[in-house]
Amino acid sequence: MADTVASPQVHGPVGQHDVDYLHDGSLLSWLTTVDHKKLGVMYLWSILFMFFLGGIFALLVRLELFAPGKTIMDAETYNKVFTLHGAIMVFLFIIPSIPAALGNFALPIMLGAKDVAFPRLNLLSFWIYATGAMIAVVAMVTGGVDTGWTFYTPYSTTTDGSVALMTFAAFVLGFSSILTGVNFIATVHKLRAPGMGWFKMPLFIWGIYSTAIIQVLATPVLAITLLLLIMERTFGVGVFDPKLGGDPVLFQHFFWFYSHPAVYIMILPGMAIISEIVPAMSQKTFFGYKATAFSSVAIAIVSFVVWGHHMFTSGQSQLAGAIFSFLTFLVGIPSAIKVFNWITTMYKGSISLQAPMLYALMFLILFGIGGLTGIFLGAMSVDIHLHDTYFVVAHFHYVMMGSTVIAFFGGLHYWWPKMFGRMYNETAARIAAILVFIGFNTTFLPQFLLGSRGMPRRYYNYLPEFQFLHQVSTVGSWILGLGFLIMAGYLFASLRKKFDAPPNPWHARTLEWQIPSPPITHNFHEVPVVKSDPYDYYRPFEPSVKGHH
Amino acid sequence: MNSLRDWMMPMQASEHAAKIDNLYLFIFWLTLAFFILIAYLTVAFAWKYRRKKEGVLTVNLQHNLALELVWSIIPLILVIGIFFWGFNDYAAASVAPNDAxxxxxxxxxxxxxxxxxxxxxxxxxxxxxxxxxxxxxxxxxxxxxxxxxxxxxxxxxxxxxxxxxxxxxxxxxxxxxxxxxxxxxxxxxxxxxxxxxxxxxxxxxxxxxxDEELYKMKPAELGKMVWEMKGCNSCHTIDGTKGEGPSFKGIFGKTEKFRDGSTIVVDENYIRESILNPQAKVVAGFEPVMPTFQGLLREIEIKGVIAYIKELK
CATH class of the missing domain: 2.60.40.420 (Cupredoxins -  blue copper proteins)
Structure with a gap:
């Protein structure tokens, strides 16, 4: 079954084509490839570039806020810079990061498949992403955007700049996200290797699968919303602007109907990676496999009915606010269960403290802070005070960056040897991880205090009483930047070496570790037959893949 | 306890501020306890069970119903409690008393x-x-x-x-x-x-x-501010074009003809009367549509408007 939709590049009997995928083909063949691994690698370089770009904007924002008033740029430039930071990080980095880069590379192999279900569609997704990214770059250099990444109306329909083009970029990027989601759903349903029942799937797959469901269901709503915004801005069709008979709060409902589930599009894949790293690096059976798998699906479903918690002060009805608040607290429970499951999985394990595990441990602490501070914001009366302050900025950076981005880098360090066939310098990796941890907390912990003391977000200027905490935060951003600089250094350095990664540096048991590093173009010589659970670390290893080791 | 609150929150200056702060502090202590639990277990397990020997098999722990129920139900009860607490205070704070x-x-x-x-x-x-x-x-x-x-x-x-x-x-x-x-x-x-x-x-x-600032401003400046803020500008232009009412430009000292045929030279007293009792003398060619500003302008503001009109030659 799996073979019927395999890559059209297949020639000759399976098992004859032994070239590793990295050396298989010219530049043109990379750009037109339908190999999920090559597409994963191309996505990886694209999103890492976007992370670099968004990170530069972040550093500029922090630098401007080092002192009140003008520090390095004027107010209009600052507004564009923080908008670009948010828009790039959300739409061009975080949303595609784990599913499109690491998911594309690892998901088919972990299922025992040769490729995703629709390899050509996968290529199309990539080029739609690239097109969206290029449109976004054009929007940035032709006027920029100063609306914030949320594009709230009627500001966004009345301000100058390339708002229509930037929203169009987000509209285009949405299709890439939808197509990737469709592809992964079909792949999980149809291309699992013989013997791999639903509950024998690695938890990474469950997380990516749940994410894909949200991507497919929620992203069209964003597409429609952004299209309406473009219509209003360009043709004066009144939907959101009261001057044209529209309703600005309607935009917020539409926007958050996508963008709250989108928060889970961002965090579920992060949780998925942690569910992979923790058992592998602890050499331990996963505690509560089914609870974790189902909590991913539960989060995916409940995430659709909590969008109004972004709008407690927006003038929506109090009854609606109360329902959203209640559901918001409920959606926290599956996340709490996951945290306890990860921690219990470590109990009595044989824990390696190599780089991927350091990131997993960082994730547990930072996601703990991010999740727990969400309780303040879910409580309606307290949220009235904290809404739109730095408390919110700190909270979502702990979730988006402290959790998702940290999990992404954990996953990158975990799968790097498999993707590129090389080991990175472990000492440098540990130093970078510790710097990132210190820098992150120095940047964002003070922002909770800024927010509870009343410092509103998206402020170019601020009162002198807030200066000290802003300065601590800015210094933290430099430490964070240094950590990432070192990371870039040792990762690039590793690529100059010859292949030196063993097939299974972590002694993990999922299928991708039973093939060479880097994999051959067709992943497996023979279709693997899965006999054991993915985390059976209590008994001797029984490979599912023949022909290696 | 109070000093912690004062460190984290602004001054409490309204009736319901204390309620919000109490819930804030309750959540703070509760989440701090959970955070310490999570962070302690994470670090303690990572250290205690760090790998000492390669290739060992570990115990097979997959379920513990009692434990799983405890860590699902206790947080659930706590957050439902916090929900009601937050909602009650929110609802109480959003209703205005009749005498507001x-x-x-x-x-x-x-x-x-x-x-x-x-x-x-x-x-x-x-x-x-x-x-x-x-x-x-x-x-x-x-x-x-x-x-x-x-x-x-x-x-x-x-x-x-x-x-x-x-x-x-x-x-x-x-x-x-x-x-x-x-x-x-x-x-x-x-x-x-x-x-x-x-x-x-x-x-x-x-x-x-x-405001004290009113007394520090030049009268004509104050008059211009009144003209903008009190809405004079919606009917009276300052550039000579005709609006709902006569333009202020050049009106001072000019002889105006009224709807009843009488005339008057525009002076301080006429402007003052027109502001406080606008229907008394309506200039020919205009409708008697201006509302009275009796009680809405302070004496100093009326003087300011007169000074402003004098300047608009």
Missing amino acids: LEIHVTGKKWNWSFEYPDGTRSIRSLHVPVNKPIRLIMTSEDVLHAFFIPSMRVKQDVIPGRYVDLNFTPTVAGRHQVFCAEYCGRDHSGMMADLFVDTPAKYAEWLEKG
Whole structure:
């Protein structure tokens, strides 16, 4: 079954084509490839570039806020810079990061498949992403955007700049996200290797699968919303602007109907990676496999009915606010269960403290802070005070960056040897991880205090009483930047070496570790037959893949 | 306990601020306890069970129903409790008592303006009497804004084309900071106002006399501000073009003919009469549509308008 939709590049009997995928083909063949691994690698370089770009904007924002008033740029430039930071990080980095880069590379192999279900569609997704990214770059250099990444109306329909083009970029990027989601759903349903029942799937797959469901269901709503915004801005069709008979709060409902589930599009894949790293690096059976798998699906479903918690002060009805608040607290429970499951999985394990595990441990602490501070914001009366302050900025950076981005880098360090066939310098990796941890907390912990003391977000200027905490935060951003600089250094350095990664540096048991590093173009010589659970670390290893080791 | 609160939160200056802070502090201690639990277990397990030997098999722990129920149900009960606590305080704070003092607030890039029941208006400074329930009825003339007074623990988005209200009872006299909390463009961070909570006597005096700044301005400047803020500008132009009413340009000293055929040379007394009793002498060619400003303008403001008109030659 799996073979019927395999890559059209297949020639000759399976098992004859032994070239590793990295050396298989010219530049043109990379750009037109339908190999999920090559597409994963191309996505990886694209999103890492976007992370670099968004990170530069972040550093500029922090630098401007080092002192009140003008520090390095004027107010209009600052507004564009923080908008670009948010828009790039959300739409061009975080949303595609784990599913499109690491998911594309690892998901088919972990299922025992040769490729995703629709390899050509996968290529199309990539080029739609690239097109969206290029449109976004054009929007940035032709006027920029100063609306914030949320594009709230009627500001966004009345301000100058390339708002229509930037929203169009987000509209285009949405299709890439939808197509990737469709592809992964079909792949999980149809291309699992013989013997791999639903509950024998690695938890990474469950997380990516749940994410894909949200991507497919929620992203069209964003597409429609952004299209309406473009219509209003360009043709004066009144939907959101009261001057044209529209309703600005309607935009917020539409926007958050996508963008709250989108928060889970961002965090579920992060949780998925942690569910992979923790058992592998602890050499331990996963505690509560089914609870974790189902909590991913539960989060995916409940995430659709909590969008109004972004709008407690927006003038929506109090009854609606109360329902959203209640559901918001409920959606926290599956996340709490996951945290306890990860921690219990470590109990009595044989824990390696190599780089991927350091990131997993960082994730547990930072996601703990991010999740727990969400309780303040879910409580309606307290949220009235904290809404739109730095408390919110700190909270979502702990979730988006402290959790998702940290999990992404954990996953990158975990799968790097498999993707590129090389080991990175472990000492440098540990130093970078510790710097990132210190820098992150120095940047964002003070922002909770800024927010509870009343410092509103998206402020170019601020009162002198807030200066000290802003300065601590800015210094933290430099430490964070240094950590990432070192990371870039040792990762690039590793690529100059010859292949030196063993097939299974972590002694993990999922299928991708039973093939060479880097994999051959067709992943497996023979279709693997899965006999054991993915985390059976209590008994001797029984490979599912023949022909290696 | 209080010093921790004062370190984390602004001054408590409204009746419901203490309620919000109590819940804030409850969540703070609760989440701190959970965080310590999570962080301790994470670090302790990572250290205690760190790998000492390669290739060992580990125990097979997959389920523990009792443990899993405990860590699902306890957090569930706690968050449901927090939900009701937060909702109750929110609902209580959002209802205005019948005797609330109603003040209209208008947000416009990048200023807040206020209109009091007696017609007094102010820009960037809001005056209210202490210990009196206040109901702000707010709207925006352009984009979204949000009215945020940290020391009162209130915040509300201000929306164009709609009225929203915001209720609080200030308990601490003095100056309090007002911010705009919803991003609104270039001078978003400059869209601030001062909230002055006054004793009832001081508040009444302020309504009577207005801001001290009024007395420092040049009369013609004050007149121009009145012309803009009180809406004179919607009917009376200053460039000679005809509006609903005669243009102010060059009108002082001019001989005006009225609807009843009589004439008068425009002087201080005529302007004053036209403001306070506009129907008395209506200039020929205009409709008697102007409302009286009796009681809505202070003496100093009327003088300012006269000085302003004199300057518009």
